[in-house]
Amino acid sequence: MPLEQSGKALGSEEPQSEDRPDITVCSTRTVGRALARIVGDQTMTNTSALAQAAPFSESERNAVYKAIYTRRDVRDQFLPDPVPDEVLLRLLDAAHHAPSVGFMQPWNFIVIRAPEDRERIWQAFSAANEEAAAMFSGERQSTYRSLKLEGIRKAPVNICVTCDRTRGGEVVLGRTHNSSMDLYSTVCAIQNLWLAARAEGIGMGWVSIFHDADLRDILAIPDRIEIVGYLCLGYVEQLYERPELEVKGWNRRTPLEEMIFDGKWQGDP
Numbered sequence: 001m002p003l004e005q006s007g008k009a010l011g012s013e014e015p016q017s018e019d020r021p022d023i024t025v026c027s028t029r030t031v032g033r034a035l036a037r038i039v040g041d042q043t044m045t046n047t048s049a050l051a052q053a054a055p056f057s058e059s060e061r062n063a064v065y066k067a068i069y070t071r072r073d074v075r076d077q078f079l080p081d082p083v084p085d086e087v088l089l090r091l092l093d094a095a096h097h098a099p100s101v102g103f104m105q106p107w108n109f110i111v112i113r114a115p116e117d118r119e120r121i122w123q124a125f126s127a128a129n130e131e132a133a134a135m136f137s138g139e140r141q142s143t144y145r146s147l148k149l150e151g152i153r154k155a156p157v158n159i160c161v162t163c164d165r166t167r168g169g170e171v172v173l174g175r176t177h178n179s180s181m182d183l184y185s186t187v188c189a190i191q192n193l194w195l196a197a198r199a200e201g202i203g204m205g206w207v208s209i210f211h212d213a214d215l216r217d218i219l220a221i222p223d224r225i226e227i228v229g230y231l232c233l234g235y236v237e238q239l240y241e242r243p244e245l246e247v248k249g250w251n252r253r254t255p256l257e258e259m260i261f262d263g264k265w266q267g268d269p
Contacts, residue, residue: 151232
């Protein structure tokens with residue numbers, strides 16, 4: 001089944017890859033070929049081997065920082081052009097290479113492309129968005145309502161990123177004293193995906209205005225699975241030079257020097 005015809009996790013009716021159980025795809029043969037092109041042969045003859053950690057070249061370093069500094073939360077500028085399966089797999093593979101506590105890799109990626117499914121999700125968002133608008137007043141409410149939040153409908157690919165907090169068992173290395181580390185790990189996966197998308201010329205928006213129960217019902221997500229992010233992805237021709245909320249006067253970027261403390265907490269008690 002082509003990915004663009006599936007409204008479920010990638011290839012949810014097909015067997016999962018043994019070495020990448022969190023990415024379900026349309027066919028293991030297809031993914032095997034795609035991943036071979038993406039990451040090459042990663043077979044390790046010596047699991048304890050170390051590689052040279054030389055700094056990147058100047059052009060490589062500049063490319064990394066360019067992705068960081070020009071990444072934007074895209075709300076409305078999506079083009080209708082489809083995202084090819086191979087490109088989507090590159091993005092998901094980048095996400096899958098995020099750091100994770102105890103190497104538990106708690107994430108899953110539910111890919112939603114069917115317009116009727118995205119419309120149901122948009123309806124859930126729209127109801128919650130009206131509630132959110134009512135929480136502001138005056139000029140703030142007017143500014144909020146002026147923001148175009150159309151990614152769910154306009155972006156050809158939506159992805160719900162989840163965290164399976166039971167993966168790895170009851171005791172997970174590194175999570176023994178901070179139970180939220182698996183959630184933080186999943187957010188790292190989303191950031192990897194976001195930066196990789198920027199490098200591909202793909203915009204991404206993170207939609208957080210939902211009732212959790214609505215998404216669970218629409219996407220058949222069990223209670224034990226945590227919903228971490230709902231993402232909208234698609235090609236874009238233009239991006240804001242600065243964050244949209246800064247451009248439209250919602251907030252400003254705080255100077256870095258106000259964020260750095262030396263040796264101990266120096267902010268408000």
